[in-house]
Amino acid sequence: MEMSPYVLSKSLSDGNVYYNTKNNHSFFITNELLRKIDCDDTTRSQYNDYLESWHYHQEENELQDTLARIKNEDDKLLEFTILTHGDCNFRCKYCYEKFENISMSPEVEDAIVTFADKLLSEGKFEIFSVQWFGGEPLLGYKTIVQLSERFLELCSVYDIEYFSVITTNGYLLNKRMFQNLVGKCKVTGYQITVDGEKKFHDNQRLLKNGVGSYDRIFANLKMMGASSLHFHCTIRFNISKENVESMEHFLKLDGLVFREDSRFSLAYHNIGDWGQGERADDYCVDIPNGDFSYYCSQQAISLGYNIESPQIMMSNSINCYANRKYHYMFNVKGVIQSCTVALYHKENIFGSVLTGVVNEKKRNDWLKEIEIERCSQCPYVLLCKSGYCPLVRINQEKSWERLCRLYKERIQKDFSLFILSKSYNDILDIN
Template sequence: MKYSRYVVSIPKKEHTFLFNTKNNLAVKIENRLFEKIETDSKTRKQFYNFLYARKFLPERNELEEAVQMFRDRDVSTLRIIILAHGDCNFRCKYCYEKFVDCTIESQKSSILKFVKNKFEQYQFKDIHVSWFGGEPLLGYRDILDISKALIELSSTYGIRYHSDMTTNGYLLNSRTLSRLVTECQVQSYQITVDGTKEGHDNQRVLKNGHGSYDRIIKNLSNAQN
């Protein structure tokens, strides 16, 4: 079966993973299904319809439609990335960052002014704020403060507010997570775990050289609960 040029196929021993770069959908397919669709027309049709509905198959004017989809999304959504803190509590062996002990406390008014001006210039339906670092949770108090102000400003202009965070997860304890979700509407988190405990603790070390795996896994488990 021929997939869209924008679909990445990763075959494994028992499964094949398909990732659609157009809409960020991923599916895991048992390889025995591929064997079955060779002889079972009903299963083949169901599988085809499944992939077609999720845009995994080639489409007419595929490039033009994908470009237009991103244009439409960008027109209706204001996307900003905020560097919450310049330093990090980790010293990962492969990291390229130059750590600077800087915060955004003094930038609050400038951020709000920038967003307010954009709201008044364009007819946005949504705003999406991404928190980044260094390690953003070193600027936890500023995130709380600025998030509340941005949420209030968005509400005033009738614009939907969304937020995500890229964090190493070490400081994401239950209390911190609860406040970020409920007060700051940070509802999506990108957290890196480098394989097994041994491999992770060899690469993703704290400033003091100690490993971070157990603490991150504990925080992730608490988050799930």
């Protein structure tokens, strides 16, 4: 039987790696076992049984059936992204946001809870996921506490699993706040940015008063690591021309405190032209030439760190949150949107939670489905989903062919990182 066209593979010096994009299963098989399969009927039969049990062979209607399963899983998930405050205590040199010193009103909080109650009461969701965002979300800490309590009550009433994460600069995250967020609010996922060593981080991520932020953020990260609480923290690195050389130094010095703690993983991103926000023209750092995020990820894996992108990007269940049918973003004033990058694009405004009116036709036009006719023969289609970023599609700054090539290159790099980190499910070898 032939392998499915949606199985990725790579030959290594000591064996082969296979990744089934239909179900996210993967394995490494040694050269010794492959040689035995060639000459031993029993071993060959056992291997074929293994492949069949994990659906590695080509199957009838496999693309359509897999897409239906993915959609069925996505439709069980309700996601909210909530901007708890309009301001930020930082003024980073690559920030795309505009700030307003306002907190969320009780009326907006009540309206969001009512909106959640209406959707959850329909009985079609199994998971309710909330992402706290900003501005700086911890400026709206009181809103997080109040809404979390009410969301948890709703999930108890409707017997729904609750999951909550926060994207924060980490500056205000003291021990008491962290313990409350994890213990009472069930915020167990964190993304906190550290842009390399102190000197380079403090050049890019400054407080409003121009003072560096590294020392306090790093101390708060160590406080998290010293706790016995159950959480996961992604330490994000935004790479510019100015700080790229500091990344390896961080890994070999300050970063060592996180290397053996499975609750921490690293994520590297090249800065991009995300928008000017309120920044002056000369208040910026430069976009790097080349994909240093890939290079830095390779370095981190070779030094024994956990890297986030291979496990996340090599999954058919992951799609841009802005492209999910049941994802809603609420800004501090209650405006309903989808994308946290396109905050000021009119295409990204769908209504107001205060009125309860959502322009579903406009939301549906924003969402993007896989283009079956164009993409069905591509081995990466279940990961790429025909280029799943609605904002990229709407901007149309690049041709379809160029976007397709960029997505393929990104997936190929993530597959290489996946292999380098040995993230496969099984290792098949001679007993």
